[in-house]
Amino acid sequence: MNTTDQLDRDHRFIARAVELAKRGLYTTKPNPRVGCVVVQGEEIVGEGWHERAGEPHAEIHALSVAGERAKGSEVFVSLEPCAHAGRTGPCAQALLDAGVSRVMAAMIDPNPQVAGRGIEMLRTEGIAAEISQQDCGAVELNAGFCKRMTSGRPLVRLKVAATMDGRTAANDGSSQWITGEAARAEVHQLRARSCAIVTGIGTVREDDPRLNARVDEDVVQPLRVVLDGNGQVDPSARLFSEPGDVLIVTSREDDEGYGFDARTEKLCLTGEDGRVDVAGVLDMLAERACNEVLVEAGAGVAGAFVSRGLVDEIWVYQSPDMLGSGGRGMFVMRGIRSIGDRVKFELKDVSRIGRDLRLIYSPSKEG
Template sequence: MALALSLGRRGQGNTWPNPAVGCVLVREGRIVGRGWTQPGGRPHAEPMALRQAGPLARGATAYVSLEPCSHYGQTPPCAKALIEAGVARVVAPFADLDPRVEGRGFAMLREAGIEVATGLMTGEAARDLEGFFLNRAQGRPRITLKLALSLDGKIATATGESQWITGPEARREVHAMRMRHDAVMVGAGTARIDDPSLTVRGLGAKRQPVRVVVSRRIDLPLLGTLARSAREVPVWICHGRDADGKLVSAWKELGATLIPCALQGRQLDILSVMQGLGSHGLTRVFCEGGGALAATLLGADLVDELIVMSAGVLLGAEGRPGLGAMGIDKLSEAPRLTLAEERRIGPDMMTRWTRPTA
């Protein structure tokens, strides 16, 4: 099962709106087939492993990181494929939360006389598939927030210079993180000031993440990097329903996808933004700022994981803070996170934080 989970992680960032699943076929103590969900969400992991195993799949045990699907979509059900291949036993952590499945895959297997076992490595599997489950249960993607900060918590100098606070090793790690997500998201200020490409570079990515910009008024440069490349790599803009219709049309003509969202006061309702992204199929979103968007996500308790890249540089009180205003008057009101990992990356330090466990 550990191998099946590791194979599933190979698909992260490439399989949305489908989950990234891994499958291992074992017969007489020997691995005879391995597979994982392919880019675009199909073929699924089980057919890939069955294809590799061939006739050796008969009588084998299939270790799958999620319940095999039971419904007909663009491909036949994976449960049916396992039955037809003659698999003797299926082991999976838990049932699929997708309402089209929800135990029906297990039922199909049992009705065919195949033994089904569950409950193995459920914690690890739940973490890997959290984005897919959040999409199905809450209609939103899993959010990873990344901040690159000086030691005193700044993201840029007073003049806005921010390239580069962290070193090349940390920046390469960030590209690897982008590659494991469906989309990279920034606020309008970051898009205007940094003119970023938001692509994965230097790692041979098979599928570039969607570039998402959160901008109520769509006040973004029409001659910027995102605009010029919108037909090559997807650009989605989450905007207010009161945005200028001419700007909406202009970005559509450039090839961007426009997602109208509700307002909360004078700002975009961040939950409406997340549900808009979820309705378009995203399961894992990597947010790279800026400070205002980061503060909004944290304040709304929508950050599932926080990555902080800390560099050994000090920018002083005049530097730009890593987080915008959050309206916190008491320590008891401040979001608190649990340290999950820390490691050195070149001259910098990475810390990973998650929600406290109950």
């Protein structure tokens, strides 16, 4: 086989491993999504993916399907096999025990407990182990996990539904629904892949959202976080009637512990301005192993995250309607007086979702 054919073949199997990894999109949190393929010649003899934290890793599932045929096989995995015993045994050791001959991983595991040790462990035992040089979407699939491992902060997506004239609610505060059904269905997928959803007391008061992920697939529900400086949230809000945990973050020290019921925790995180410390909220969520955080709030909280440069992506669902200058804006941002003070973003992607547009922005690298 010449080099190009070899590269194509490797890419095909690695791409399959990444496809399998995507099956855990809504369920592996806080673990990364990982898929694995065991190959003999051109035949796939075993496949698997990591389904839930605490359950076997992708390699273990794939090896078990391959059985005796794992001996002498090539293994393609979307993330470097682990070398440490976490809640399950080290996968690099399981690959050695199964007698595989070659291992290709799509990327190094950024977890400092692994970070190249899995590949090293295999090589030390004489296995041809390497990292694929081709991009097959593995890093993007686990961008939140990678960010948390390397920076100690989760990946932050901010979603906002706005009219063509940039309004997020009408003058009376009503905003349901600005966008169409297709866009709203997609937001449930964004919620489903997130470890936490952050909103503000203004949104809870006006919209009374449930903030859970309503998708057809199996999903580990995200933690719902309400920034509520004065602890004003109404215990009868719909948020509390759905299964799943709720965290209320206040700026009043006398307000810690559990409120309403055992699923509703209260925490105080006060910033320098006396309001809830939004950067501190992200640090706290990273400590709770949150990889991807979705901010779904009104202009107050959305503006607080953007002003402090805490957002990795802004997802704008833009309807072709108008609410006029009496409607509410997208971001409350203080200190912007002239055009020179603008906060710059880059448009990364644009697509049509039903009658709406979806625009994905990331902070401009220009500064």
